[in-house]
Each structure stands twice: as structure tokens, then as C-alpha cells.
Amino acid sequence: MQIVIIGSGNVAYHLAKAFNQKKIPIAQIFGRNKGDLEKINQELSIPYSTDQLEDADLYIICVSDQSVDLVSTLITKKDCLVAHTSGSLPKEVLVGAYRKASFYPLQTFSKQKELDYEKIPFFVETEDNQDKKTLLDLASKVSSNVMESTHEKRKYIHLTAVFACNFVNHLFTKAKEISDGQEIPFNYFLPLIDETVKKIHEIEPKVAQTGPAVRNDERVLQLHQQLLEDESLKIYNTMNRSIKTMYEL
Incomplete structure (x- = not known):
């Protein structure tokens, strides 16, 4: 199976690296940032291009949510599978006559940070059973945590991740x-x-849960409030109100 990864950012880099470690061949990494593509090529020896998209059976789009639909129009081949890696977008955002899917790795990605890909959950959504098997098998070569998911469930997976990761x-x-x-x-x-x-x-x-809010320790809460101002004070009060409400204090 010919695989092309589209993108040169954090997700594209780590997905390419994960595939590389498991000896899953990648025909090309395609993107607009030549400098980032060159760095990936130097590390992983994967061919790259900024202007000529290789023919493939599977295209995996690893770009920002705002760019997925536009980037997907670059793929004109009909007899292929195209998957985006977004946690929040439906597979139908992909624009083309090809088969559409989602291939969502649940992790926070930074190029500077090594990851244990075996532990990263992958969530797969496709249009038919054959494509579902293809993507589940592909993800299972990288990770031991793989499951099928609908877009509706994936929206809540992504929301949970925002609370558990981005907010924290x-x-x-x-x-x-x-x-x-x-x-x-x-x-x-x-x-x-x-x-x-x-x-x-x-x-x-x-x-x-521990801390002054769960103990309803007003003396400490007021002391902290005196040390804060503006946005930090708003965050502090909002978090403590939420904790108090949860524990009915």
C-alpha cells in the first residue's frame, strides 16, 4: 500500500516517525514548508515534495483544522482513501470523489518531545468495512490502543482532551x-x-481532589485572592467556584 502524509508539522512528523519505527513504508511527505520537510527527510529518509503530489492508495492529511478542506482538494485521484487526523472535524469535510476517513491519534505532539507511540490511542472512522479494516490494521501496527469511533463520539473525545491537556x-x-x-x-x-x-x-x-476549595477554607481562599489580579484572579475564582459546586460546599 502506497502511503503519502500531507503536512510537515508536529502530527505529520510524529506519524511519519511512528510509521518509520515500525517499518511501514511512506512514499512521500508533501507540504509547503520546505525547511521542515528537509528536516524530516534528514532524520527519517522519507522523500518529500512541495509541489508534486505522489500517487498513493492512502493519503493522511496532517494539517490544521482550518486547512483540511482546502488541502484535501489537492487530491484528485478517485480510487484512493483519504483520512484527516483532526479530533473535531467530520470526515465529510474532505473535498473529493475519493473514499473519506478519519485517523485520529489522541496525544499532544511537539517535535522536541520523544513519545512512546505504542501507548497513543488511535480512533478510526471510515465509510466502509474494508477501509475500516485497513486503517485499524495500520494503527494496530503502531499502537496497542486502537478503536473505531463515530464523529459524534470523537467530538467528545477531543473536548475531553482539551480539558485534560490544553486547559491543564x-x-x-x-x-x-x-x-x-x-x-x-x-x-x-x-x-x-x-x-x-x-x-x-x-x-x-x-x-x-485536594486544596482549600474542597475544604471550604475561606481564610486561605481570601489570602490567595489578595495576591492575584486581573485574568489570574478570574481563573482562580472560576476554578474554585467549580470545585465548590462539584462538592456542594
Whole structure:
């Protein structure tokens, strides 16, 4: 099966690397950023192009959600399978007479960070059973966590991921701003962060909750409010209201 990956960003890089590690041949990586494509080629020895799209049986589109529909029009071949990697878009966003699918890896991707691809969940949605088998088999060569999913369910998977990853990372960023402002090394907080994440592997997140809001400790809450202002104060109050509501305090 001839596979072409379209894109040169974080998802394209890691998907190419995951396939490369499992000896799954990639005919080409196609994109507009020549510098990024050259770096991928240098590391993984995969042919690339910015202007000539190779013929393939499977095209995997790894670009931003805003670009998926436009990029999909570059594929004019009819007898092929095209899958995007978006967590929120329906497969029908793909524009073409080819067969359409979604091939969604649930992970936060950064080129600088090594990943254990075996642990990354993949969610597959297709138009027919043969394509479903093709993509499930392909994902299973990379990961041990593979399942079929509808677009409706995938929307909730992506929403959950935003809460569990993107929002949490933003809170890490705000926390670092506070520690930096007081010249407290942020690495001092890493054991706390590690233990917080470790706990939810063993305990339900709701049961693992600690802190002044769950204890209804108004003295500490008011003290913290005095130390904050503007956006950080709004975030602090919003989070504490949510915790209090959850635990009916």
C-alpha cells in the first residue's frame, strides 16, 4: 500500500516517525514548508515534495483544522482513501470523489518531545468495512490502543482532551508566571505535578481532589485572592467556584 502524509508539522512528523519505527513504508511527505520537510527527510529518509503530489492508495492529511478542506482538494485521484487526523472535524469535510476517513491519534505532539507511540490511542472512522479494516490494521501496527469511533463520539473525545491537556497546560503556564514573579524555580513544583498526574492512574480524579476549595477554607481562599489580579484572579475564582459546586460546599 502506497502511503503519502500531507503536512510537515508536529502530527505529520510524529506519524511519519511512528510509521518509520515500525517499518511501514511512506512514499512521500508533501507540504509547503520546505525547511521542515528537509528536516524530516534528514532524520527519517522519507522523500518529500512541495509541489508534486505522489500517487498513493492512502493519503493522511496532517494539517490544521482550518486547512483540511482546502488541502484535501489537492487530491484528485478517485480510487484512493483519504483520512484527516483532526479530533473535531467530520470526515465529510474532505473535498473529493475519493473514499473519506478519519485517523485520529489522541496525544499532544511537539517535535522536541520523544513519545512512546505504542501507548497513543488511535480512533478510526471510515465509510466502509474494508477501509475500516485497513486503517485499524495500520494503527494496530503502531499502537496497542486502537478503536473505531463515530464523529459524534470523537467530538467528545477531543473536548475531553482539551480539558485534560490544553486547559491543564495553560494552568501550568499561569503557575509558572506566579513562581517566576517570585523568583521561585518552577522545577520545585514538578514533583507535585508528577504526583498529581500519578494519582489519577490509581484514584478517580474527583476522589483525588485536594486544596482549600474542597475544604471550604475561606481564610486561605481570601489570602490567595489578595495576591492575584486581573485574568489570574478570574481563573482562580472560576476554578474554585467549580470545585465548590462539584462538592456542594
